[in-house]
Amino acid sequence: MNTRHHEERLTDIARLIRYYILKATTHAGSGHPTSSLSATELMTALVFGGIFRYDPNNPDHPNNDRIIFSKGHASPLYYAIWAAAGRLSEEDILTYRQFGSSLEGHPTPAFRYVDAATGSLGQGLSIGVGMAINAKYLDKLPYRTYVLLGDSEMAEGSQWEAIQIAAHYKLDNLIGILDVNRLGQRGETMYGHDLEAYGKRIRSFGWKTLLVDGHSISEVRAALMEIDERSDRPIMIIAKTIKGKGVSFVEDQNGFHGKALSEEDLDKALKALGNVDTSLRGEIKAPEDIRPPSMESGSAGRIDYTGEESVPTRNAYGNALNRIYARFPRIVSIDGEVSNSTRAAYFKKEHSERFFEMYIAEQNMAGVALGLSCRGKIPFASSFAAFLSRACDQIRMSQYSDADIKFVGSHGGVSIGQDGPSQMGLEDLAFFRTLFGSIVLYPCDAVSTERLVEEAAAYRGIAYIRTTRMATPILYDADESFPIGGSKVLKQSDSDAATVIAAGVTVHEALEAWQTLQESGVSIRVIDLYSVKPVDVDTLKRAAAETDHLITVEDHSAQGGLADAVREALTLEAVRLHALAVRKKPKSGKPRELLEFEEISGKAIVEKVKELVDG
């Protein structure tokens, strides 16, 4: 087929795609048709123009090119593409946004050709960075990652994090396609149709840019074909487009964002589209059938802290990555410029090819983790617990992608000391508890940390591990097991006056309190609730039944953490619970001073127990 004939065919396919976009959204009564119409030629040229390489019969083929719709609200376009490819019928398309349909309002992996859920703007490029890093440095495959971007979402700083990192890692296998349709949700964007405004900014960060008429299939194809040269630079195709293109009465007009056409207007629009050949099908070029080298997995090494008394759990994290890597060769470690603090540096030292510095850009780090997860890796993404909160929206979104990501937050709590509150994670347990299917782990010693890092790696889903800055005594034998959802009863007797439930740093405070109280003839039960989610309901119920008072003590906000988790577990048990937690705005000071100030120290526990037992 000659080029002109080919491009006429692509034009017909684009018409068919517009047909599907309009029908889907009008039938749903909602959606973003104008945002989908502006990118129609871009995607048509890419997917059906012989550039995109994908085997629809094998969505998981490791060498498939990837597409991410960072502008997730253009989902009607994405589904229309697959209908034009013959993978969805018109009937399927008309289930758009219906309850139970895989064609959701914004793309989710419910639809087999979606890798990662999008819809919260400004996140797709980071996901693409993760997939491109995987291709270039891990799987070492030639597949490309294409990210469809909207212009409004370029205001999101996360995009510029991705842009910087992509250039730094020379990701010439990452292609952004920027749909500059001028109009945001409530008006014109900052730069309107000034393509060069985007061009000069993106070029200044080291990308190659190509400016095109986004509705000229031949220009778009030509730009995409220019990408064949390897240049060590990521590529941004910057396309001038018209929002609502193809429906003249909404083209380039404000006020039509997120509005489906009425039935009447749909009729008008379809008539104006002209002849739509619904039997038309686009061809997608197949990928090269190359696969990455298979990874043999072996066994994890043995835990050995012989001769050591106190070790920071953050050190144990770094040690654990090295120890378990043979068992989980899909592990990748990424960190936000603090690997010497989080101890991800231990792993970087032994397996530098499996470690990627993410610099001070946590949002991008979370997106990269998702991209790596989509490509079958097990990312361990670490920073200070406090700074993971920079990525809450990305982490929130990753729960809708069936992501398999392990987040590790070091420097939990006030007990970090003199650096003060800006560095203290105090809300992290609360946030990670809210995520569907997440597990939240807060080990108190090196041995349990090592075991739980291994459990987290084996767990399929989002895991959060909180580590501690200071050294804490080793409590457990190297061969003890720490199942998710379990706990450890460290002290118990037949006459426990109260139960103290702690995790992480406060376990040691509780043990100190136990000692002090023993000397007064008072026994307490001490539970190490290392699994904050899910919690060990049975052990907690037993403690509630067998002891008169329950006390939680946590180096965390009073809301959302241990106390809330225990109350949730015992919600049908009608128990009283006394919660010691960080209730006062913390400040600089020595760790011990701060634990006392916040009344979560051994001393505070003793006082609370005495108050309850005596009163």
Add this chain to the structure above:
Amino acid sequence: MNTRHHEERLTDIARLIRYYILKATTHAGSGHPTSSLSATELMTALVFGGIFRYDPNNPDHPNNDRIIFSKGHASPLYYAIWAAAGRLSEEDILTYRQFGSSLEGHPTPAFRYVDAATGSLGQGLSIGVGMAINAKYLDKLPYRTYVLLGDSEMAEGSQWEAIQIAAHYKLDNLIGILDVNRLGQRGETMYGHDLEAYGKRIRSFGWKTLLVDGHSISEVRAALMEIDERSDRPIMIIAKTIKGKGVSFVEDQNGFHGKALSEEDLDKALKALGNVDTSLRGEIKAPEDIRPPSMESGSAGRIDYTGEESVPTRNAYGNALNRIYARFPRIVSIDGEVSNSTRAAYFKKEHSERFFEMYIAEQNMAGVALGLSCRGKIPFASSFAAFLSRACDQIRMSQYSDADIKFVGSHGGVSIGQDGPSQMGLEDLAFFRTLFGSIVLYPCDAVSTERLVEEAAAYRGIAYIRTTRMATPILYDADESFPIGGSKVLKQSDSDAATVIAAGVTVHEALEAWQTLQESGVSIRVIDLYSVKPVDVDTLKRAAAETDHLITVEDHSAQGGLADAVREALTLEAVRLHALAVRKKPKSGKPRELLEFEEISGKAIVEKVKELVDG
């Protein structure tokens, strides 16, 4: 004093400042001296070189220039500056990082010359944007805002959000001073000492840049004095510096980030510094004594929804801003490109000079809110509840600045419908509950929304208001009051079988359930828990005492929201609580379908009550 003499004096002051930096950190045994030393000439030239204008006797003077240390870990430098200004003694300086000292590890407003707490990198420029917007567009004063930036933190996307917005708003009264010392925490930054790498990027975004030798006081002064021309462009002074400058054995070397010198090394360093005249004092130029026009406050208008049956609470939010503005003329509305959805657009229409579009850049929006709050405004920052999670780190940090900010998250819950989970706020109540002194409000109708927006404006601190997308029936009379920490008992009798505690959209589900149950002869108590934090403990206790079953129902994650808040309030009451919440990963669908799917509908409540009453 001639220039050369003046600059020699500044050199002596810089020496004194180095003396304080080294002594403070060694005495504390921790801190970031090398990061402070690299910016010493920069700050000396600025503060004492006749450029910075500030009255130390009046830190709140409205026309003072402002300084923000975005690289908050250079706090030793900040305190040393004020010691050199005669506002701290050496004895004060030696309390650095001690518990109870106002000189914390990272700056907080505990120290009178700090406006906003910093220390989580990449946030200072946004705070500066807020202060500069205030100067240029609100107070209309000539003061300037200077932000000291580190090079590593330029990887943070939030900085690029600020850079874009600053250029867009022509903030030529905002001066960034970028300390390019080449070394991050664990190694070299992406661009090392390549000043032009920063220069071209920042210029591409529309700033003016000046490249200087950061240790040449004369070059730095000359650059700062060039700023006198008004250019409609923000200015970035990009300075080549040496990390650890002034202590030869650590200068420009990796491995010394965040390390205080030992006593022995301190001796060496101080000797090498040479003669330090600790009696030396730097002069700070006074500001022009101009004040903004005083704002007269009047009364809020009357609430009037006569003739309306159902109104979305998000509409009531927009109406409320207009209604209460006369009472709170310090209100400023900022929104993240969704004002037509959040209805901040209603206020923009009436008071366009008090509204600032923040585009799709929520991190920057939260920082701007903090900057505005520091300058005495009452910012209402709105977006979808889900997208406020983009700014969790900034919001977390604002709690350490005694910030007075109102965050408004629309589109809470699964009940937004077909757009699907990317747009659904499901974790927002949990996050805002964790903040010190925060109030969390979730009104169910237009009247209560109007009242609570007013209460939030009057409250001094961080407030979060969650609004709903769909229209909901008006339940309350226009003259009812809704105190913070209160609740409304909508239905009660002497024979309530159970209490249903709801908020927002689920209040209406609960009322529907009440009706259905009445028809079966079962009475339930219905509580509108519009104040999720603090909660109405007395009403909840009474309900626990007087009814056999407590049920919470929320369009929110099962963790961290209503259920946890009620359990926290009743933690000493030994009650059972049944929690209906969003427990299944949501999807697209009609609002009604999703409420049923998540079992938080009227029907689900009826079933739960029957199960408890019968079983």
